[in-house]
Amino acid sequence: MKTNINSKIKRPVAGFTLIEIMLVLAIIALLAGTAIFKLGGVLKTGEQTRIKEDIKAIEIALLNYKIAANGYPTTDQGLQALLTKPADARGWNGPYFDDEITDPWGNEYGYRFPSQKGQRGPDIFSKGADGQENTADDVGNWKEE
Numbered sequence: 001m002k003t004n005i006n007s008k009i010k011r012p013v014a015g016f017t018l019i020e021i022m023l024v025l026a027i028i029a030l031l032a033g034t035a036i037f038k039l040g041g042v043l044k045t046g047e048q049t050r051i052k053e054d055i056k057a058i059e060i061a062l063l064n065y066k067i068a069a070n071g072y073p074t075t076d077q078g079l080q081a082l083l084t085k086p087a088d089a090r091g092w093n094g095p096y097f098d099d100e101i102t103d104p105w106g107n108e109y110g111y112r113f114p115s116q117k118g119q120r121g122p123d124i125f126s127k128g129a130d131g132q133e134n135t136a137d138d139v140g141n142w143k144e145e
Contacts, residue, residue, distance in 0.1 A: 047104040051126045061096035068093040072113045084088045117142035
C-alpha cells in the first residue's frame with residue numbers, strides 16, 4: 001500500500017491576514033484624507049481666480065458698452081444692460097454676453113455705478129459663498145486696502 005507523503009506536509013496558505021488588510025485600509029484612508037484636505041485650498045484658489053477672470057471679462061464688456069452708448073449703465077440698469085438694450089441707451093451694440101454671467105456659487109455679480117469704492121469706473125463684485133454683500137468673502141475689482 002502506497003501512501004502519499006505530500007498529503008501529510010502542511011503548506012503555508014497564501015493570502016493576507018485580517019490585521020494586514022485593516023492596516024492597508026487605514027493607510028489608504030489616511031492618504032485620502034490628507035489629499036482631500038490639501039485639495040480644499042486648491043478649490044478655494046480656483047474660485048478666486050475664476051471670479052477675477054470673470055470680472056476682467058465684465059470690465060471689457062462694460063468698456064465696449066461705454067464706447068458704444070457713451071457711458072456706463074446705471075446701478076439700476078445693472079449688468080443686465082450688457083444682455084438687453086436699456087430703453088434710454090443710444091448706440092447700444094450688444095448683447096455683450098451670450099448668457100448671464102454668474103459667480104462660482106451661481107449668484108449674479110454685483111454692479112454699482114458710480115463707484116462706492118472710490119474708483120473711476122464701476123464696482124463689479126461677487127458676494128462670495130454666503131451671497132451677502134459687504135462681508136469678508138466679497139471679491140471685487142477695487143483695490144484692497
